[in-house]
Every structure is written in C-alpha cells, then in structure tokens.
Amino acid sequence: MAKATYLDAIRQAQMEEMQRDERVFMMGEDIRCNVFGTTTGFVDLFGEERVRDTPISENGFIGAAGGAAMVGMRPIVDATISSFLFPAMDQICSIIAKSRYIYGGQARLPLVLRSCLFYGNSNAAQHSDRPYSMFMNMPGLKIIAPSNAYDMKGLLKGAVRDDNPVLSFEDSTCWMNKSELPDDPDFVIPLGKGDIKREGTDISVIGVAGGVNVALRAAEQLAREGISIEVVDPRTLAPLDRDLILQSVRKTGRAICVDPAHMTCSAASEISATIVEHAFHALRAPVVRVTTPDTHLPFSPHIEKPLYPSVERIVDAARRLVGAVAPVPA
Amino acid sequence: MAKATYLDAIRQAQMEEMQRDERVFMMGEDIRCNVFGTTTGFVDLFGEERVRDTPISENGFIGAAGGAAMVGMRPIVDATISSFLFPAMDQICSIIAKSRYIYGGQARLPLVLRSCLFYGNSNAAQHSDRPYSMFMNMPGLKIIAPSNAYDMKGLLKGAVRDDNPVLSFEDSTCWMNKSELPDDPDFVIPLGKGDIKREGTDISVIGVAGGVNVALRAAEQLAREGISIEVVDPRTLAPLDRDLILQSVRKTGRAICVDPAHMTCSAASEISATIVEHAFHALRAPVVRVTTPDTHLPFSPHIEKPLYPSVERIVDAARRLVGAVAPVPA
Amino acid sequence: MSIAGDNDRKIEKYRRMQRIRQFEAKAEAIHAQGEIPGALHTYAGMEASGVGACMALRDDDYMVGNHRSHGHPIAKGAALRPLMAELLGKATGVCRGKGGSMHLSDFAMGSLGETSIVGSGAPVAAGAALGAKLQGLDRVALCFFGDGASSEGAVHEGMNLAAVWKLPAIFVCENNRFGMSTPTAHAVAGENVADRARGYGIPGVIVDGQDVDAVEDAVREAVDRARAGLGPTLIETKTYRYGDHAVNMGRELTPRGPEHDEWLGRDPITLYRARLEAAGVSAADLDAIDKAVAGEVADALSFARESAYPEFEEAFDHVLVERLPIPDDVRAHA
Amino acid sequence: MSIAGDNDRKIEKYRRMQRIRQFEAKAEAIHAQGEIPGALHTYAGMEASGVGACMALRDDDYMVGNHRSHGHPIAKGAALRPLMAELLGKATGVCRGKGGSMHLSDFAMGSLGETSIVGSGAPVAAGAALGAKLQGLDRVALCFFGDGASSEGAVHEGMNLAAVWKLPAIFVCENNRFGMSTPTAHAVAGENVADRARGYGIPGVIVDGQDVDAVEDAVREAVDRARAGLGPTLIETKTYRYGDHAVNMGRELTPRGPEHDEWLGRDPITLYRARLEAAGVSAADLDAIDKAVAGEVADALSFARESAYPEFEEAFDHVLVERLPIPDDVRAHA
Numbered sequence A, B: 001m002a003k004a005t006y007l008d009a010i011r012q013a014q015m016e017e018m019q020r021d022e023r024v025f026m027m028g029e030d031i032r033c034n035v036f037g038t039t040t041g042f043v044d045l046f047g048e049e050r051v052r053d054t055p056i057s058e059n060g061f062i063g064a065a066g067g068a069a070m071v072g073m074r075p076i077v078d079a080t081i082s083s084f085l086f087p088a089m090d091q092i093c094s095i096i097a098k099s100r101y102i103y104g105g106q107a108r109l110p111l112v113l114r115s116c117l118f119y120g121n122s123n124a125a126q127h128s129d130r131p132y133s134m135f136m137n138m139p140g141l142k143i144i145a146p147s148n149a150y151d152m153k154g155l156l157k158g159a160v161r162d163d164n165p166v167l168s169f170e171d172s173t174c175w176m177n178k179s180e181l182p183d184d185p186d187f188v189i190p191l192g193k194g195d196i197k198r199e200g201t202d203i204s205v206i207g208v209a210g211g212v213n214v215a216l217r218a219a220e221q222l223a224r225e226g227i228s229i230e231v232v233d234p235r236t237l238a239p240l241d242r243d244l245i246l247q248s249v250r251k252t253g254r255a256i257c258v259d260p261a262h263m264t265c266s267a268a269s270e271i272s273a274t275i276v277e278h279a280f281h282a283l284r285a286p287v288v289r290v291t292t293p294d295t296h297l298p299f300s301p302h303i304e305k306p307l308y309p310s311v312e313r314i315v316d317a318a319r320r321l322v323g324a325v326a327p328v329p330a
Numbered sequence C, D: 001m002s003i004a005g006d007n008d009r010k011i012e013k014y015r016r017m018q019r020i021r022q023f024e025a026k027a028e029a030i031h032a033q034g035e036i037p038g039a040l041h042t043y044a045g046m047e048a049s050g051v052g053a054c055m056a057l058r059d060d061d062y063m064v065g066n067h068r069s070h071g072h073p074i075a076k077g078a079a080l081r082p083l084m085a086e087l088l089g090k091a092t093g094v095c096r097g098k099g100g101s102m103h104l105s106d107f108a109m110g111s112l113g114e115t116s117i118v119g120s121g122a123p124v125a126a127g128a129a130l131g132a133k134l135q136g137l138d139r140v141a142l143c144f145f146g147d148g149a150s151s152e153g154a155v156h157e158g159m160n161l162a163a164v165w166k167l168p169a170i171f172v173c174e175n176n177r178f179g180m181s182t183p184t185a186h187a188v189a190g191e192n193v194a195d196r197a198r199g200y201g202i203p204g205v206i207v208d209g210q211d212v213d214a215v216e217d218a219v220r221e222a223v224d225r226a227r228a229g230l231g232p233t234l235i236e237t238k239t240y241r242y243g244d245h246a247v248n249m250g251r252e253l254t255p256r257g258p259e260h261d262e263w264l265g266r267d268p269i270t271l272y273r274a275r276l277e278a279a280g281v282s283a284a285d286l287d288a289i290d291k292a293v294a295g296e297v298a299d300a301l302s303f304a305r306e307s308a309y310p311e312f313e314e315a316f317d318h319v320l321v322e323r324l325p326i327p328d329d330v331r332a333h334a
C-alpha cells in the first residue's frame, strides 16, 4: 500500500495488466510521449510494438482496437479527451457495441477505451464534453467513471480483465486526488458494483465521477448543520448498480443526483427516473438533479466555473429537501 | 385541406419551403432517386443544383451543410436512417451544435438534418437506432420527433424557418399514417410547443414519436375499462415542453412515459426525472417508463417485435398505477 | 470428379461462384414471396470478385465484408445451411437469427463481420491485421468495400493506419459502378479508387472483376507482400451488380443504360466455364457441379425451413458476454 | 512609407508576419505568467504559410482554420484588439470570451471558424464553397489543416466532396513535421500529403512554407482555378513550428533533432526581410514597421486588460439564437 494519485492509479493498473497478460497492448495519440503521465516508462518496459502512437484518426484506431480484440488481443485505447470520441462514434456504436450481438455471439470484444472528462480548465466547448450518458443509451458497452484513485485502479484492472468492451471516463478534476493503492496484482473492483462513500440518514446524494467529491464536501458542511447525507457512488454507469441506489433512497427517503454533465438525458436523469419508478413509496420529497445546465462551456474561467455542480448548490438543494428552507417554485 | 401521409407531409413541407425561399436546398444520399418518397419530382422542380446526391460520407456532407448555413444558405440534409448519424457525430456535436457558441454569436447555422427511425422491420441492430436522446444531451440543437402527418408538416416547415440547427427524427412506424394537411403555405407549428393528443383525468401518458400512437391505442382500450388517459405529445424534444407535461401530471397525478428508444438515459428518463423534480407533490404513483429494453434489436421478427412499447405493456402499467392490479415488486 | 492438381482449385472457384449464384437466386425468389424479412442485397454479377479474392486467402486468414454479404462468406468457404437459416431468421442461422441478410458473417471461416454500415469494415480489418502481427502470426486480413464506401472517412483512416504500420491487410474495393442509385463518378472523385493508393505510398492495382483468375492473382500478390511484412495493398475490382441495389423493392432505383447488356455478356461464371472447358474440363463435369450445388441450396433451404425460430430470451443474449436480465413487463407479453 | 504599387502588398505580407510573431511572443509571455488561461498553441515559424495563403484571398473569401489559431486571422487581416481580449477571456474578445486561444475566429474577415477538433474544418470549408457556388458568387473557401489532421476521415470526406462537386475550395495542409509529439512520417502514410490529390483527380502542389511569396503564388493559382469553376486544389506548405505543440507545459513533448537549427536558420520573416531589402526597401522602413507592430500589440494588450469579463448571463447566450433560461439555483451562486 502506498499513496498515489488518480493519474498514477491509471498508470499502475495499465502496467500491472500489461505485465500479467501479453495480449494487452496500448494505443493512442502521443501515448509514448505520455502527455498526462499515465504511460510513464511504458515504451522502455513494453517496447514500441505494445505501446503504439496512432495517426490522428479516432474512428480508425478505435475501430482497429475492435478488430484486434476480435482476433484475441485485449487493447487499451487512450483516446485522451472525451470530446474526441465523437469522430469515433460510428465504430463505437455500430461495431464495438453491436458486433457481438449482430453476429449472434460469434464475436468477443475485450477492449478498454479510455478518455478523460476535461472540463473546468478553460479549454472551451469543443474540449469539455462529458458525453457518458450518450453511451449509456447504447447497449453492449460497459462504462466506468471512477471518482478516486482507489476505485480507478481497481475498476480499470477490472475493465481490462472484462470480456466486454468497456469505456473508462476519467474525470480530470480527480487527477491529483490521492488514495492508498493496494499492490496486490489481483486487486480488482468488479464492474457494476457501486459504493457507499459516506453513510447518512436524511438524504441520499448520488454522485457521478467528480460529482462524488463535490457531494462529499457538501456532506461535510451539511453535517455541521445537522443534515445527514449518504453519498452513493455508482462507480460503474453501465451496468448501473440500481439496487444500491434504491436501497439507499429507501432508507433516506430523499435523493439528489449530482452529475457534471449537461442535465437533459444525463446519468442524473436516469438515476432520478430509476428512483421514482422503483422507490416511489419511500420518497418524501422531490428528487433533485444538480448538474451543469444545458449550455455549452465557455472559455472564460469567470463564467465557466459557476456552471458546474458546486458545494453551494448541493447544500441549497439539501436544505430545501429537508424543509429547512422554502422550496423553489416548480 | 386534403388527407396525406406522414411521408407526403415531409415532401410537401420541403417543397413549399424550397418554393418560398431559394436559400433552401437539399442534399443527401440518393435523394434524386428518392428512396422513401419524400422528394418526388424535386429534381424537375428545383434542378440538380438544389437537389444534390452526395457521396457516402455523412460527416463530410453534414459538416458541409454547416458550412453552407454559415454563409447564408438554409440546407435540408436527408441522412436517411438515424443510424447513419453516428459517422457524422463529430460534425453534429463539435461544429453544428457548438459553432455559434464558441465564436460568441458570430455564426448562425440554420439547417435541418432529417433522418428516420427505422425500427421494427427486421433490418437488425446496425440500422435500427433511435438515438435522439444522445442529441438531447448536446446543447445547441433543436430536435423534433413528430407522431403524425399534421405535426410532421407543420414542424418541418417550422424547422426550415428556424435560425438554429434542427434535427428531425421521423418515425418510420408513422410513415403511412394520414392526416388532413393545411395548404396554407405559412402553416407552421412552432418548435418547443407540445400537444395534448387526448384529454383524460387518471393518467398522463407522455409519448415520444411513434410511442404517441401506441399510447393512443392503449388509451382507447383503457377507456373501455373506465381508466381515463391523457396523451401528451411533446412533439419537440429540444426544447422540451416541460410545462405542458407538468401541467398534465399535476392534473392526473400519474404518469407513464412511452418511448421506442432504449430505456437508459432515454427521453422517457428525462421526462420522468422532470416530473419527479417539479411535480412531486402532485404524484400519486410511481412514474413508469415503457420503452425498448436495453438490448440491441435482432433481425428475426419473431424476437424483434415484442421488444418495443406495446399497447399491452402500457395497459398493464396503467392498471397497476390506478391500483386495478397489484404493483410489480420493485 | 476426375481433374487433379491445379485444376482442383479452378473447379473450386467455379463451384463457389455457382454456389453464390444459386444461393442468391433462391433467396431472391423466396424473399419475393415474403419468406425472408428485411432488405436483400444480391451479389449476382460480382461472384468473381469475392471468389477470386478469397481463394487467395488461407482458411485462417481474416476477412471483413459489407451489407452485400451473401457472396463473401460463401466465397471464403462457409457452409450454406446456417447462411440460409439466417436469412429466414432461424435459431440455427449463422448469427442465430440476429443478423439477417446484411450480416452473413461466419467467424469459423475467418470472417470478422459483414457490416452494413458503409465503410465501417476498414478499421476492423486493419485491427485484425494488427492483431495477427502482434501475435507473430502470418495471417492477413482482407477487407471488401464498395466504390461508394471509398468516400467514407473510415476507409481512409483504415487504409492510412494499415499503411503507416505496414499491417498485413488487403483492401479490395469492389467497384460495381453504383452506390445505391448513384453512379460512381457522381460520388467518388478521381478516375479510379485504386489511384488513392499512391497517396498512402502503397501499391494500387486495378483488375478485371469478372475474371476470377485475374482477381485471385492480384490478391495473391498482395497477400504475399502482406505476409512478407511489406504492408497493405489496395485492389480495385471493376465489376457490376446485375440486380438493383436491393431486390424486390417494387420499383427500380437505378435505371440502367446500354452497358447493362454488355456486362451481362461478360458474366463471370459463363466466362469461367468457357475457360475451364477450353482447358479440357468436360461440360458434363461442370453440369454435375451445377447440379450438386443446386442440391446443396435445396438442402440448405429445407434445413432453414425446418429450423425453429429463436426463443424470446435469445434477444437478450450476446449484448454482453453475460446474459441481460429480462424486464418482467416485456417478458409478460413476449 | 515611401514604397508604392506591388511593393505595398509585399510590405503588407511582411507586416502581417510581424504581427503574428509579435502578437504571439506577447501572448506566450503573459500565458507563462498565468494571465491567459487554457492551452496556447503558437504559430511561430509558420507565418509565411498563413500570410502567403491569405494574401491570395479577397476580403470576402472564406477561410477555416484550426487549434493553432493565432496566425490565420491575423494573416487574413483581423484587428488585434479583439484577438488579444479573447485570449484574456474578456467580453470584448472576438468570441466574447467564449472561444479562447484555440478559436480566434473573426467572421468579419471571412473566417468561419478556427476549430480545435483536428480535421473538422474541411467539411465546413467545402460547405462554404458550396454556399458561394449556389449563391452565384465567385468567392472561394480556403481550409488550413495540419499534417496530423490529414489522417482524419473528415479531411478525406471534405476533399472528396469538394472534388466531386468541383467546389471553389483550397485545402492548405500546413505540414510542420509533427502532430503534437508524433513525427509526420509516423502517422501519415505516403511521402507527401499533397500526393493524396491525385486520388481525387485534383492538383496537388508542394510549396516551400518558409517563402511567403511562393506560398502566395501557389495559392493564387489555386484560387484562380477555383473561381473559374475548375474545382479544388490541395497545397502542402512544408514548414516548421518553433515552439512545442503547446507552450508553457512545463516539459518538452517533442525533443528536436539537429534539423531544429536548420529550420531556425530559414526563418520566414528574416528571409523575407532580406528579400525586401534586396528589392530596395530600406532597413529603416522595415524597422519602422516592426516598431509600429509592437505598438499595435501593446495597444491590443492594454485594450484587453482594460476590458471587462463577460457577465454571467453571457454563458447562456448563443447556444441557440434565442437566449436560454438560466436555472435559479445556478444563478443564485454565480
């Protein structure tokens, strides 16, 4: 056990899995020069055949990962920033998500497609997408969105070992957060299992990716006001651990969904819809979403920063839900 | 006024708008040969310059529509089947949805991007997508999804006159449905306004695209059992007429969302989340989604057909909501 | 059969072309009667392209095709029964009834997908070639795509990737003069698709797509290059589809010009039969093959007809490696 | 200034190159001090490519660029104040503070976007050229993209579309020898990007990207062809970026070889200054330009610094033509 960052957790997970299984290899733009620090030393360790810099052609090399997986390899693709998944949407949705099904189980596509959620740092709308909910609407994909270094390492190792295609959305607001990381080479967190990050009794706050950490900070503050928050981290968005979410809400009777993505058709919306469909009779208050509003993200930090879910917005919502303040008119 | 089909409504809308405004032109794959019947006679009427067959390169010609719009044209692009939007996802999400914003209002992109929802007809998973919720998560786009010929004509004309990029999702299960269509060349339905398709008092059934017609048939049957259904058709998915939906649910106290798309992060999920967030205190029962489950769509009609929302599933859900039968365990 | 040695493979080419032709004739007929659901894109006229290319491959080589998917797997040697059963949406279909006419992919024969999204096979083929290379195997991956598909970004990206990494891939553009209703010249810039090769620094080859031996030779050279580590080749087979884009659509999408008859006059099977006869194969032997193939097709159809439809639960299998849970309300009404 | 006629435009080329160089030097310096947020991709070393190309355009012609966006608008004649204000995220910025360094697009100068998604400008440029054609205007649309971008499907699709439709488009590949850290040869198949042209049946031209006159001449020929209805041209400017992919990243992404000094020795501004002096322009006149440009840059920076940040409401403007409603809870904490 040693403390390490979320970024280093990615590096460790990749390194251990590449050491364990020689079918695992990596490709992506500029991964040899290692822009974000997740492949430090990899070329020396694994050679240029297994650590491949690709042409700038996301649809091409992500589709190639699919082809390589079909013939028995286990690629990890680093697509760097999530916005760059759009050019590859066809290979992801038409080939990677559907080949196993459309060919009646003949194909198997064990691959991991990593990309980071690169928001809040003044890189403007074309680089700031958080598009995981789009992929949640597409069957055939698993999706992880870890909120801390421990989960990142365990889930990424789980993803590499999973026989399905897995998308890994890595929240850049968590990059420098540290956890104790197990050295056990078989430390793996199974995909599809959520985690209670903090226990509480008054309100369940279900966070997505970096939203979990904002929720935890809000919970601290609310505890001082006597409001007890349970923070639920699904960790995996597909399959979504609906049972864990429902269990928590059945206990607390109230829910807030915190998601750094745009509101409409977000993961937060899905979680909310799941709650009202399956835990309605436990609910004592509206289910509230704290998300980024449906506007694009501007460059100017001055107007960008206030758009994301914040401690203040969660605290306000929580106070309203427990009746400490009057509700906003609907 | 004369009766015409949904497909013919598309043709009429396009023809009238091309006659009215010479900045309007069309492009798409094989639109001259007019595969589905929405451009019959157009080459003769408007010439080959304004009715353009494109190379099979969705990202290229949809992006080109963006460029043409930026310089003052008003393109209508026929992308035929919605599944073919995936190869164009980058131009739609990075350029068309974002250019106005990222350049601070300098750009204007009046264009219409049409595609049909081609499901239920044994064309297998790669041709059967209903991906509108993905675009609902992307700011900067308007989205229409008409359920009958009348709305189709009025909304498509509204879309062509709108100064924003508009995606038109045309449900192939509605293609042959007929309405009386106004001949008034200025008949336009404003985008963003939903419609009550049937009034009722017990349950609001909010339908998306072809889901509206399934809901209407279910409402007929339920009426005979003494259950009164209000059928709400948002018609436009972005902006979504949340007020109309909430108004209906505040009256009935119950809601079912019917959506032919996959359940997770669907339009149905968004509608459900909106209801529990803003009409919670009116709710007397869980909000239920009747959607296609999160599996792909198989070729074999035998196993494909039962996957879509059906009258039976809506009827069952309605009976459960009014307490006519015991609820399913959550 | 009394012919030996090299003639055996000649006969095999003839047989596979016949299989495609007869398989499709039957499929088209029963589709017209409503026995096959969905769309049907026939390969008739193009048999020499698929068979010539696949005969240059080993059984363990990979192949990726497209929506016009009846020809490629048969060319690669797939059994007819599971193909016909697939067309009818049966559980015994090669894709268990989940793919249908546009997706007749037989992985046992090295096929990694007949994908109906135009152009989408190219990255997959590049990836399979990469996989073979990383595993130290000398397998190659061949990708069939149409003239229309050459306009797709995916094809460009797949070829560029394969060229940069010198992958053992062969890109075979089956130029049948149309993409749906659109003549190639209206959609594809440049005189030949093969001319694109130079831009990637790889060989570009044009071959008569009605001559199965010529296609085989061209592909074999490319395969040899690929196995030797010299990278990909782009081959354009100049060919023609007899039917409309998809058959039984109720109206003609593509009105044909006078060249239609010229192409019919260069039928790949007729031409090859003549060549075999000139080389001493007896008409009787060839007739016997035709008849045997007719038997195979009839057998495949009986098999397909007798097979059961998939169980409803099958709809939830193979989304993931694990079976999905089935929602109660859906199951209740299945 | 005492030089007239053709010399005026030579001087203008020099001035615009100086503007880019000095504007960026300032931007880089204040970015290092934290005054500019986000990433900064400098164009230093490539000025002749942008300026030569844009000087061959009319004011009403269109231009599309990329993430390396400081050079193109200045080359096309944009005013410096709104550009600098944009870098600082101010309301007076050319994009009202919503675009930043990667998106310095001035629509008043015919720019239709400096788009930071690699390759995504090509379809837009094709579309603008189509728009001009449909409107019966003789405007052209020029697209700048990098060597790395040439691998993107969007670039292929844009070029194919423009070629098939004979659109008045000019595709200028600024080959600066790297895409981020990756040398061109590791990512781009084929010897020259310009070799791709033949595959589309259009002219492909290679030009010394450090020679502003040569670039202008090559682009002018392409512009003439385009205006005459003869379709697009692909031009590759062989050039070099002095800085790292993005500056001030704390470490070097791309270690340079000995060629770095060779390229520095072929600086486009130094070369051009020598050519102008040889043609009789006095050093004093050129010094005066340098000084005037320094004044412009200083003025732009003062303007930018004095400008206000955008109001919070601005974040909700220009998503659609109509302003979006602002959620109460977001407004409450803005």
Ligand SMILES: Cc1ncc(C[n+]2csc(CCOP(=O)(O)OP(=O)(O)O)c2C)c(N)n1
Residues within 6 Å of the ligand: B029, B056, B058, B084, B087, C067, C068, C116, C117, C118, C119, C145, C146, C147, C148, C149, C150, C176, C178, C179, C180, C245
């Ligand atoms: C991405 C995508 N766009 C459009 C289509 C519709 N479509 C199916 S086949 C076809 C024509 C393909 O032409 P070509 O590649 O020449 O193959 P051919 O049918 O001639 O064999 C088109 C446009 C599709 N399936 N996928």
Ligand SMILES: Cc1ncc(C[n+]2csc(CCOP(=O)(O)OP(=O)(O)O)c2C)c(N)n1
Residues within 6 Å of the ligand: A029, A056, A058, A084, A087, D067, D068, D116, D117, D118, D119, D145, D146, D147, D148, D149, D150, D176, D178, D179, D180, D245
């Ligand atoms: C679609 C996409 N993929 C990746 C990136 C990340 N990226 C930004 S610039 C760049 C290199 C571009 O190289 P090139 O086109 O040669 O332009 P240059 O930076 O050399 O001017 C990359 C990979 C991006 N912005 N967009």
Ligand SMILES: [Mg+2]
Residues within 6 Å of the ligand: C146, C147, C148, C174, C175, C176, C177, C178, C179, C180
């Ligand atoms: Mg074709």
Ligand SMILES: [Mg+2]
Residues within 6 Å of the ligand: D146, D147, D148, D174, D175, D176, D177, D178, D179, D180
């Ligand atoms: Mg470059």
